[in-house]
Amino acid sequence: MIKITNLHASINGKEILKGLDLEVKAGEVHAIMGPNGAGKSTLASILAGREDYEVTEGSVDFDGVDLLALNTEDRAREGLFLAFQYPVEIPGVSNVNFLRTALNEIREYRGQEQIPAKDFLAMVKEKSKLVELDAGLASRAVNEGFSGGEKKRNEIFQMAMLEPKLAILDETDSGLDIDALRIVSNGVNALKSDNNATIVITHYQRLLDYIVPDFVHVLHDGKIVKTGPKELALELEEKGYDWLK
Amino acid sequence: MEVLDNKITKFREGLAKTNLSFREESLKYAEDTLTELDFPTTRVERWKYTRVAKIANTQFSSRKDVVKQLNLPIQDAYTVVLVNGYFDKELSSKNLPEGVEISATSQSANNLLGKVATIKNEVFTALNTLYATDGVSLRIKAKTIVDKPIQLVHVITGENTIATVRNVLVSERFSEAEVVQVFLSENANASFTNNVSEIIVEEGAKLVLDKLQNESESNFHYSNECVQQASNSNFKINTITLNGGLVRNDLTIDVDGENCETHLNGAYILKGKQHVDNHTVVNHLKPNCHSNEMYKGVMDDQSTGVFNGRILVSKDSQKIEAYQSNGNVLLSDSASINSKPELEIYADNVKCSHGSTTGQLDDEAIYYLRTRGISEKSAKALMVTAFISDVTKRMDNDKVVEYVHNQLHDRFGWDF
Ligand SMILES: Nc1ncnc2c1ncn2[C@@H]1O[C@H](COP(=O)(O)OP(=O)(O)O)[C@@H](O)[C@H]1O
Ligand SMILES: [Mg+2]
Secondary structure, eight states: EEEEEEEEETTTTEEEEEEEEEEEETTEEEEOOOOOOEEEEHHHHHHHHTTSEEEEEEEEEEEEEGGGOOOHHHHTTTTTEEOSSSSSOOOOOOOOHHHHHHHHHHHHHTTTTOOOOOHHHHHHHHHHHHHTTOHHHHHHTTTTOOOOHHHHHHHHHHHHOOOOOOEEEEEETEEEEEEEHHHHHHHHHOOTTTTTEEEEEESSTTHHHHHHOEEEEEEEETTEEEEEEEEEHHHHHHHSSGGGO | BOSSSSSSHHHTTTOOOOOOOHHHHHHHHHHHHHHHOOBBOOOOOOGGOOOOOOTTTTTOOOOOOOOOOOOOOOOEEEEEEEETEEEEETTSSSOOOOTEEEGGGGGGGSSSSSSOOTTTOOOOHHHHHHHOBBOEEEOOOTBBBBBBOOEEEEEEEEEEEEEEEEEEEOOOTTTTEEEEEEEEEEEEEEEEEEEEEEEEEEHHHHHHHHEEEEETTTEEEEEEEEEEEEETEEEEEEEEEOOEEEEEEEEEEEEEEESEEEEEEEEEEETOOOOEEEEEEEEEEEESEEEEEEEEEEEEEOOEEEEEEEEEEEEEEEEEEEEEEEEEEEOTTTHHHHHEEEEEESSSSEEEEEEEEEEOOHHHHHHHHHTOOOOOHHHHHHHHHHHHHHTTTOOOOOOHHHHHHHHHHHHOOOOO
């Protein structure tokens, strides 16, 4: 699904990723853990195509496509989705309106017909149920005045609507109480299939009780310094990260 | 006062004096104004950001013309058409409902001309008074509730044409009406529309005026609406500038009665080298009234905007609620806006607020939308249309809003 090789990236001349390797196959769930400032969000942003970062070395193959050669929107159209650590508020632009635009532009890119209005509304209804997002929130302006938890649920709602091949969830658990955590995780698990994959970025083990990873990676100082089975998360919870330095 | 070197004498040479039945004192006042003043320079405070040299330096002429097909916002309306400031009987509705009188200003025995439009030292209004060829006189009789919108269409055609239009709109006591005033051009180039409307909203009356400006990008346009509101009346004006090269809108509302509601909404969506200047005044002369003003502008390329909104609350006008906001989005580094709210409040028991914002579209938001598969262009369009919709949402007539959206779609490629 995705193969990241020797990725180096910097921002404002400061190197953040220092030769990162990672491979995720279809049907897998990978967790990336690591202390604050390790470069987890940077990795997510670079994969999503944020232009502030400069990739100085390395490559990313996304299902046969050179991901780094694509602009942000084309990466999404190829099936990449990023659930933001800090979702952005967009005044006045309604969730539903923007998702319809997104779906239709993705479909156009793939040479598909526009989605019929009826199907779209049915989909909104079904998918908002999945993350128990209030029907009212779906039609409100994107994230405007949403609580922290609502914003995170809205990210997963969007993920459900767009049905990506690869979803990267950046600290989706932060700021969630236990109920919201369960709802969000159920949503993510329900979307899981043999044809898609998920990268879960977190620095709490808690989330991984709900979204069970096939592999856990530790990102430290711009590199993956350790990879292990799901039990590694428990070990990290106990011992912290210092022993890996 | 600082003036250009007497351009106005030359400007007046080719124009014929008005035949409209102005009061003697109005004509004299206009003549005095033009004897004393020339075209304003940017040293005149009210014209600080708007240069009118292009108007002053053009020799305009007045001419009659005929037009055929018009793309109008509303099909089902009582429609009146003026071409170059002359009434067009052919294109105007023949059947009017009970209680509505519409005629050419030249045909109406009207003693209101010049009564309401009394802005001091205003050269373009004085020119309008002295050279108006015609206009619309509209009277909604007392207690009449008009079933369909009344659509006033002003078309300008040809090169260096001047259309000098003088309208009088009267909403008599407890009447209700919606007037849609549309300014269009047909094969016009560097022509000039000078439009002055005197508007009286009597006790308990309700009047909505949609003013849609959609002339060619080379056209000049001066508008002056002077409104008088009596007690318990409700007046709403929506000024939407869709096109036009140099546009100046003066809007002055005297709220001269208690328990009035006043709404001023405006949108200006510009590109190229367009320049649009909105000067509004809400004059609260009596207590217990409510006014609400929202103007929003979007400026691309090298276009420039001006917003100057004054709210005056006189000493004895207690319990006034007056709100004003002006928001601007600049889509290019070369676009600019001068926004100036002015509150002058002499009463102590009032609620007034104003706010002005200018900014570019939020890059974070654009990025966020793009990560969902939306192109940069569509992302911007989504945000801009949402921004303008704050104004169009306040408009009552869906057909008018649809027209506005369609025009913006054609001009900017935005979908609403
Ligand atoms: N715009 C920026 N300019 C300079 N340094 C930055 C910028 N953004 C992030 N960084 C730095 O990059 C490092 C990694 O940040 P981040 O990827 O957000 O870490 P994590 O998500 O793992 O907590 C941090 O040291 C942070 O200070
Ligand atoms: Mg982070």
